[in-house]
Structure formats: structure tokens, C-alpha cells
Amino acid sequence: MKTLVFGNTGQVATELQHHVDVTALDRAAADLCDPAACAAAIKAHEPDVVINAAAYTAVDRAEDEPELAQIINADAPGAMAQACADLDIPFLHLSTDYVFDGSGTAPWSVNDPIAPLGVYGRTKAAGEDAVRAAGGAHAIIRTSWVFSAHGANFVKTMLRLSETRDALNVVDDQIGGPTPASGIADTLMIMAQAMVAGQSGGTYHYAGAPTVSWACFARETFSAAGRTVTVTGIPTSEYPTPATRPLNSRLDCSLLETEFGITPPDWKSDLAKITSEILA
Template sequence: MKRALVTGGNGQLGTELQRHRWPEGWAVTAVDIDELDLRDPAAIAAMVASQPWAAVIAAGAYTAVDKAENDSVTAWAVNAMAPAALAAACATAGIPIVQVSTDYVFDGARDGAWEVDDPVAPLGVYGASKLGGELAVRTSGARHAIVRTAWVVSAHGSNFVKTMLRVGATTSPLRVVDDQRGSPTSAADLAAALAMIAVRLAEDPAAPTGTYHFSNAGAVTWAGFAREIFAQSAARGGPSAEVIGITTRDYPTPATRPANSLLSHRAIIRDYGIHPAPWQAALAPILDELIGTPK
């Protein structure tokens, strides 16, 4: 039995990696802070050395983007130093690591989708700390894949879909930012992509390594995303609300968000044959789980 170690087991992605149907002969051990404190490099090294893992998927992260602006030490510890410790331990053990990163490594100041080799220029602590994690993994000597993603949603945890449904049940109209563009990402679809990459890295010494992007396909603003959530929700008998588009300036936050978070899928299609589904189609199973199937 080949076993993958997954950090961030209680998060959206960690939950979906555990729910994912892995190939025969594979299993997952998912840990969270109660079993592995990502601020403790010695504990990380001990965990990786504790058994012959086939691969590591580093899904755990400090994702409180606004809080990170005033909590940079913790953000850097979890998002940069933990991947450094994980990757170093993987290099020692001779096993691959799949590191999850973010669109926040880019400044958002261009048109079109970001390619994997475009210049990085994070706008805040969160993006900078995640970029630090990328650099640590790249220079560790471990065989690796770094997978950047954006706008992750699911039926679990806290995310934009669940927030819209909760707020939309009692409030209308809703004012939602309409000048930031990106591609929503189903945590389940992302988990499937990460699992495929991890398995191939573990089983094929010639498997491609490097940096990749995964999100669901298609572009939308947050306001457009909210409108589609409510349209699909209404078809299921769930909450619906009117959405009024506003500018980023009308909704100030401590951390600056990239105006353009679109991620190119060119590299992941070329190397792994992974073709992300449209974001509208990926939204449907999430709402099926939260509300029910369309009536």
C-alpha cells in the first residue's frame, strides 16, 4: 500500500483529498494542527521520517489574507518555513512533494491569464509568504510540483459560496466586488488534480516537475460568481438575492487583492493532461451537497 501524507487535513482541500477516490493500492493520511504543528520544523521532519510515505501533499497553509498583514511571523512560519522543512525532509527520504500555492504571488496588473513563468510580485504578506514557500521547495533538492490555485470553494469550511448562501438568505440586494477577475476553483477538482500529480511523481521517476496552475476554466468577477451561485441555488429551491456590483475601492480590506487572478492551464495540460472543467459546472456539485439537486 502506497500512502500519501497530506497536511491541512481539516481544510477544504484536505477534506477533499480524503474524500477523493485514489487509485487502487493508494491511501491517504491527513494531519492537521492537533497532529502536526506546521510551526515546528522538528515535528515536520519527524513526521516525514515516521514511515515510508510515497508522496507528500502540502495543503496546509495560513490563509487569513487580511490577518496576515499584522501576523507576518506566523504567516511566514506556516507558508514558507513549513514547506522548507517538508521539502528538506522529502529530499532526505527521496520522495516527491506537491506544494499548493496561490495566485497572490502575482500583482494582478496585466490582462489575460498568468503563465507559470510570468514575473511574480506579491502585494502583501500572504502572497509573499506563499512565494517564500515556493522558493524553499524549488531549492530543496526534492522532486516537486508546485501548483498555484485561486478562489477555492467547496461544501466545507468557510468560503465565498457558503458566505453568499448564508448572507443571501436574509439580505438583498448584496454589494459584491465587480472589478476583480479570476476563476473559481472546486476543492474537489483541485484535489483530483493534486492526487494525479502526486501518484505520477511517486510511480514515474521521469514524471514532469516544476510549477503549474490549476483553477476551473473560465473568467468571472466576484459579483458575476455571486449571481451564478444564486441562479443555481434558486433552481434548487435555495437562497437567492440580487447582486449589485461595486469597485474594490468601495470595499477596502487590509490586504490588497490582485485585480486579475486568471491562471493559465497551459503547463498542466501539456505535462499532465489535466483539463479543468468550467467553473459553472464545478459549482453545481457543491450546491447539490449544500442544498440538493435542481427541482
Template sequence: MTILVFGATGQVARELAMLGGGVSCLGRDQAELSDPEACAAMIRDHAPRAVINAAAYTAVDKAESEEDLAGVINGAAPGAMAAACAALGIPFVQISTDYVFGGTGETPWQPSDPVAPPNAYGRSKRAGEAAVIAAGGIFAILRTSWVVSCHGHNFVKTMLRLGAERDRLTIVGDQIGAPTPARDIAAACLTMAHQLIAEPEKSGVYHFQGRPHVSWAGFARAIFAQAGLSCEVVDIPTSDYPTPAVRPLNARLDCARLETIFGISQPDWHAGLADILKDLKDR
């Protein structure tokens, strides 16, 4: 069974490739997301059993000045992929983000809650969600948050570098969410794709993130503790760390529906962090 994956170098795509099991990953040299119709053509040419889109425009701050490009890659391209999958009668799994929500309050977001993206990146991802749903096929949208792994650029690798260089760091302490290991996201996407082939009625929007909830500052402390680094972490408010794109203060996601429908439980990010540190050490 071939499952076609858009993406080859991103965190989730690399984990999907490592999981194997009939997965075929397409890099940018094969499928450029700025050309939605070419992406749809790749699906028609490969005729897979299911498709997972693990590729995206992820430069959150840069998207403020490149919203049109982000909109094509994160909005139009998934819509074209979903339409191609609908025409073939195969499932399409789209990875999305907590950034589609307004980021206020303290209650974990439900999949059915109203969306209100606070920045260009969130708007582009929401456009993708809407296009996937409008395609009318078999689909799953998986919203996640704070993706980490031993690959590419992410918070864990940045903290390990800075923690080894400095004795003290100021980290935002009022943004609350949860890190989610890319390996767990990849496994969840595969499970969902396989189940949707047999049970298309499971189509819908789902949430998936690690547990328990934590601030960025708290996560940094956990990284340093597990890595044996003595760097001090001082909490600061988001207002003391301005960025071009507005960041949500509440990135908590309610993941109960995913466990009920697909049997996928939230992973403990402490264990995922230990695996990432081991992978980095073994390199």
C-alpha cells in the same frame, strides 16, 4: 501506497480524505505547521511514497499583522517538508496561490512570469515556493485561486447565507479570476503525486483554476441563479471595499502547462458549483 497529506480540516484536505486511495491526513494535533522541524520528522517517521501539503495560513487580512507567523507556516514549513522529501527521494506537492503575482493587467499569468506579491499572505506563499524549489527534490507547486467547496468558510457558503437574508448585495466586480472547486484541486494533487513517483522529470510550477474567468460579482450571480435565490447583485469597484490586505485585480491563471504535462484539464466551475450545492442540500 501511502500518500501523506498535511491538513485534515481544510477544504482540499477534506476532499483528499474523501478520495481515499491510500491517503493519510495529518491534523494540527499531529503536525503543527508552526513547528517546521516536527513536520519534517513526521515525514521521516511515516516514510510515505509521496507528500501533499494541503495545510496553510489562509487568513489573508490577518496576515498583515501576523506576517512572521504566516511566514513560518507558509514558508518555512513547506521548505522543511520539501527537504525531508528530497532526502527520501519522494515527491512533494505544494499548493500555492495566484497571490504571488502582482495582480495587474488582464493577461492570464504564466507559471514562468515574474512574481510580485502585493500582500503579506502572498509573500509568505512565495517564500514557501522558493524554499520548495531550493530543496532540490522531486516537487510540484500548484498555484490555484478562489477555492470553494461545501466545507469550511468560503465565498459560496457566505453568498448562500447573505443571499437568503437580503434582497440586494454589493459585490466587487473588477477583480477577475475563476473559482476552483476543492474537489478538483484534490484530484489534481493526487494525479500529480502519482505521476511524479514514476516521472520525477515532471517537477515544476503549474497553474490550476476553474473556467471560465469571472468577477466576484458574476460568480455571486451564478450562485444565486443555481440556488434559486432572488438576491440582486450590484457591482462595485475594489476601491469601495477596502481591506487590510491588497487584493489582486487580475487573478487569471494560464493552465495550459498542467494539461500538457500531466493531462489535467481545467474544470468548469459551473459544474463544480452544482456539486457543492447538492452536497450542502444532502447534508
């Protein structure tokens, strides 16, 4: 199965390159600021399946760069999906819990109405719409709180801060499922193979279990790393950011298990391995 991946150095794209017969495109090969070039790259490589693991993910900066975020998160995926539809090959696209407004405490179903709070979430929601509108075989996978031993993520930030600080204040009223990038990559490849074989797609959720707050995630990170750091939980109101974050990022992943047999990952197990890799 010849797999073409958009993204090269991101967390999920890096993990996807551990699989066989994967070609990952960097910015020089396919600039996401040029949707037409992305579509042309797909037609030039003639893959069996395409995975878009690239995105504009600077949540706060997006508030000042809405046009750029729109091109990368919506226009480019739309062009990719259309190229795949033209070639009659599946297209898999990563999305986010940020398409929801974070209200309530119940896990979000794939069919719940979306209501993004900021530019990042709105452009990712627009990307979902563009992928669906292309009319081809596709799968949209919403995920949350991605972490790995590479790239920029919460775990690496916490470990870096713990090198010089023995106490930290961390938000305690945002709840979600930390998700290892390796698990997302494995899930995408399983789904891609099934869709190449003819299985239909749709919109799905994939996130780690159990759900926790950022403060709890920080404590688990320090425990896994064997570092003594006092974590004090604080409300989001005491940690203002340019972009509003959803308080409830719980995702109902049952549809993915029903249709593909894929269950939520145990993020604590992955956290132990990832912290060891980072510290090594």
C-alpha cells in the same frame, strides 16, 4: 501509493481524504508552527509521496501576523520539502494566484515574474522558493478562488448572506477562475501518482474556467441555489480591506495540460453540485 497529507479540515485536505491510502495529519499530529516536527512526521510515516494542503490563508489577518504566516507558509513547507528530498520522494505543494500583483488582463504564465501585494502572497512566494531550494522532486500548484461544500469560502458566505438579504454589493473588478476543491484534490493525486512513477515536476497553474468577477460568481451561486438576490457590482475601491487583492487572477493552465493531461475544470458544473450539497 501511500500518500501523506498535511492539512486535515481544510477544503482541499478534506477532498484528498476521499482517495485511498491517504493519511491526513491534523495539528496535533504535525503543527505547522513547528517545521522540524513536520519534517519528523514525514520520516516517521515513510510515505511514497507527500502533499502539503495546509496554509495560513487568513489574508487580512496576515498583515498583523507576518511572522506566523512566514512560519506556516514558508518555513514549514521548506522543512517538508527537505525531508522529502532526503527520502527521495516527491513533494507536492499548493500555492496561490496572490504571488502575482494582479496587473494587466492576460492570464499569468508559470514563468511570469511574481510581485505579491501583501503578507499572504509574500509568504506563499517564500514557500515556493523554499520548496525549490530543497532540491528534491517537487510540484508547486498555484490555484485560485477555491470553493467546496465545507470549510470557509465565498460560495458558503454568499448563501449565508442570502438567508437574510435580498440585495448585495459585490466586487466586480477582480477577475479570476473559481476552482472546486475536489478538482484540486483529483489533480494532486494524478500528479502524485505520475511523479512516484518517475515523471518530473515543476510549477503549474490549475484554476476553473471561465474566468469571472466576484459579482458574476455571486450571481451564478444564487442562480444555482434558486435564490433571488440582486447583486450590484462595485469597484474594489468601495470595499477596502487590510490586504490588497490582485485585480487580475487569471491563470494560464496550459503547462499542466501539456505535461499531465489535466484541463481546467468547468466550475459552473461543480457549483451546481456543491450548492445542492450545502443546501441539503
